Amino acid sequence: MAEILTAKKLAIKVSICLAVLVAVMALCAMVGTQKISLKKVFAGPGQEPGQNIDYEILVGVRLPRVILAALVGAALACSGVVLQAILRNPLADPYILGISSGAGLGVITAVISGITWKFWGGSPIAVFAFVGALATVWLVWCIGHLTGKSQVTSLLLAGVVINAFFSAVIMFLISIAKSEQLRSTVLWLMGNIIEKDPAVLGVSTVCILAGIIALFSISHRLNILTFGQEEAKGLGVDTAKTTAIAFGLAAFTTAIAVSLSGLIGFVGLIVPHGVRLVFGPDHRQLLPVSAIIGGAFLVVADTLARIIVAPAQLPVGVITAIAGGPFFLVLLAKYSRKVSWLK
């Protein structure tokens, strides 16, 4: 009688969304300045490098990039969902609690200090971003718990203050940086999906997927947390523990995403809202579907970033902001009558 989400209904919806994601990834991998013949790709790699260019471009360059975009999109959308739930704030996004400025500070410190060592054969910028992001979130969490009764408000305030303070430090460092250092920092700040080493991609995939599955396991408790701490306790939720787990996992997945691809805005804000408008607010559904749609959204955005000004490339953050805004407005206009906080 009552319309409640069942495991079966969820499985069907998630399967359909996954099919869409795979289709989008396949299509986007085929698109680009270099036309690719599937026939050649299926012939397999040549005896020597350079013999089958089509195969090498698709498998060696485009597929890893498409997978990376899907991963980053999924991570950002998921932590957007979680932070909106635990902060009970529709305006929350993955960066609201200082992750962006912390990672940014890590990156600019790495660039300016001119470090030369390598990490997994690449630049250690990602490591600095990851450490900066997690350290900042930890700082915000501690400050948020120092102050007072309403955890949510003090967390938000601590996040806003730390973000503002670190942004000021970043601006200071940018103003004293040399011009060649500036370019790499600014590019990072705009968000960029760049092909990664397969090992890095593998480890990140495992971490992000594990984070999403762990978040899914507490998703029914997130539903109740959106009603506030008192209500959640009354329904048997250990609110302190659940909030800490949700917050930690969201910070962890976001930190990985940020260290992989820099600051990509809008995905973590609009994808959860879009999915909520269409599918409803139940987090058991909202979380996995947002992860999948977030992945697909960023794959498409990154493909556009690759081809719009080809052979040059745009930072994907520019595309997500330009395309995401209007797309979200269309959704709002269509569904706003269903949603109370818009009235």
Add this chain to the structure above:
Amino acid sequence: MSGIIEVKDLNFGYTPQSTILKALSFEVIQGRFVGIAGPNGAGKTTLLNLLCGLLRSKAGSIKIDSVPIESYSARKLAKKVAVVRQEFVPVFDFCVAEVVSMARTPYLSTFGFESDTDKKIIDEALEMTDTARFASRPLANLSGGERQRVFIARALAQNTDILLLDEPTTFLDLKHQVGIYDLLKRMQLEKGKTIVVVTHDINLSTQYCDEILLLGADSSYQYGSAKDVFSPHKIEKVFGVRGFAGKIGTEKFFLPLGKFAKDAHIITTNINSTTKK
């Protein structure tokens, strides 16, 4: 036996210096309907929060079914005690059925989905509270009275022996006030639930409650049958208000009168005259 609340020598204050509840002792018997009344700031909601484990007392004990409340995990307590707070609109747009289904959370496993038994309980709760007809509507689109019924449905679906309610009729019109009390009485009589309701409504609680706990602003308290506790004299003393007290049939009532009421001069001289008849 289940659904018993024992409070003994309870003390509570929000700061070390302040005391709101002092040496409070009372016992709620299984399946009774108890009202908690008193002026603003007397500690009614504080006591409710202590009874549902949201606050911890400094001294004294609260036992639910003979077990100290501190010994319950949040989850176990949620299977014993359900709370209905003053109605509010949630941030996100959950529909009525979704809100009521949240009551089953303490019974779900990890990756929890409601079983057929859970769904049956949810449907029953929706039926009993007459909320089934708008089960798929968002909570935000309902009136205050309808929303309050949804939260009562949720508490019912939580399948607890004890139900605590914080001023469930505050923003409702007369019809809905009576409707809520009728619903609570049915839950007491048909389901055998112990019901504790914080209330400002002396007349409705006199009609419906078996016992009243009247908290004074000075940490004093009275506990007993509604008809004893709500004597005009005690009402005047605790609330600082005078009025007409009377009886129609077997129902007692109290009508507060302000200084500027037309009949104010009558009650200032003899408050008890009407009740003695």
